[in-house]
Amino acid sequence: MTEQDPQEPPVAEQELQIEVAGSPVSAVATRPDAALATVIVAHGAGAGMGHPFMSGVTRALTRLGFATLRFNFAYVEAGRRMPGRPAAAIAAWRAAVEAARGLAAEAGAPDERFWAAGKSYGGRMASMAVAEGMAVDGLVYLGYPLHAPGKAGQLRDAHLYGVTTPMLFLQGTNDPFATPNSELDEVVARIGPTATLEWIEGGGHSFEVKGVKRTPAEIGAGLAPLVADFIRPRLG
Template identity: 30%
Template sequence: MTAAKTSTSTSTVGTVTETVPTPAGEARVTWHRAPRARAVLALGHGAGGGIEARDLRALAAALPGRGVTVALVEQPWRVAGKKVAPAPKTLDVAWTALWPALTAPGLPVVAGGRSAGARVACRTGRELGAAAVLALAFPLHPPGKPERSRVEELLAAGVPTLVVQGSRDPFGRPEEFPPSGESADPPLRLVPVDHGDHGFAVPKTAGISQEEALAVITEAVAEWLEETLG
């Protein structure tokens, strides 16, 4: 696969923003670089929001200090200012086209994202040669319709996979997922976030603060990356 030509501009301190042309339009990658990176974690956003999601921002803030560069990827539809995401096939085409930009640092790349972004990572992970897949708030089924399960899509990732799921997520609660186990081939691990909804927001009456909920996510992902990538 040939890398697309890209244009790069410096954004806020500590980050670099890169525009990448794809068949679906221009995508945008915001790099949060680790001083001595050993891997890249590429994270796509969901269908209802962008890279400002609390879980994506928390990981971008926490992981560079632990040797992982985080690349927050904005799909072309979001860059263009559209409010409705295109069909899954179009999302996959754009993600595939920008993949060479993610591998350019010459490091192992873990594909991931939240919600629709997690689905993209699962559908393309094996084909693109991702080292692993991180699925944040994976939409196992539409709310109230458990019979429309996407479990096969999740299991088809073909590489070690970590699912981080809020216990109140209407798109699939942790107990609805396949059993977590390192003996699976490839390994599948699930980390629940108590009281978290689809956006990992926790109510003020919960026995856990929003900061503590986000810390559960960042710590779990950091430990999993360490174990998975060695």
């Protein structure tokens, strides 16, 4: 568990286990009073839910009025370094959404809205789960891995065109997973009005900006207002 920033008001966190295909994975939930919605956040390929970027995002969202759930994919829980087949991550996503629905119901909010968000790989897996029928109210990509670094043109976009929920792409202009930037611009334009792209000037794949000293937790927290501003007007 990551430490909380002493300069910010503390956020109460609930540790829990989510069953995925008969095996538990770790998760952490937060819930403010009168939550606006739940944002479920998955980690990137190289780090689990305990990474400071992840806690920074979710704690900042909680301070902005959103319940959150962050969770590990099974490969991280098992101590492996590399993701397995997408089917395993999609199963984890489905289980996480159901867990979030259960937590909302326990809190007396059965009609709460649920958004799926993810850092890089986690966001891509969320979009694939939605393309296969997972029901959420919207998607947020914290650095969409449009292609492998150095392999522009080999795009991971085909499934996105069948997704009809609102989508927010937050992307650094120096992210090697989305350069040249024009490729992601074109993908978002082809998706249509349900997709919004916001470029973070100078941001790398983890939204670090050269010459600007910030911790990963601060970087994650800095994205939360953009996410909140996108979701609020779409809650209905």
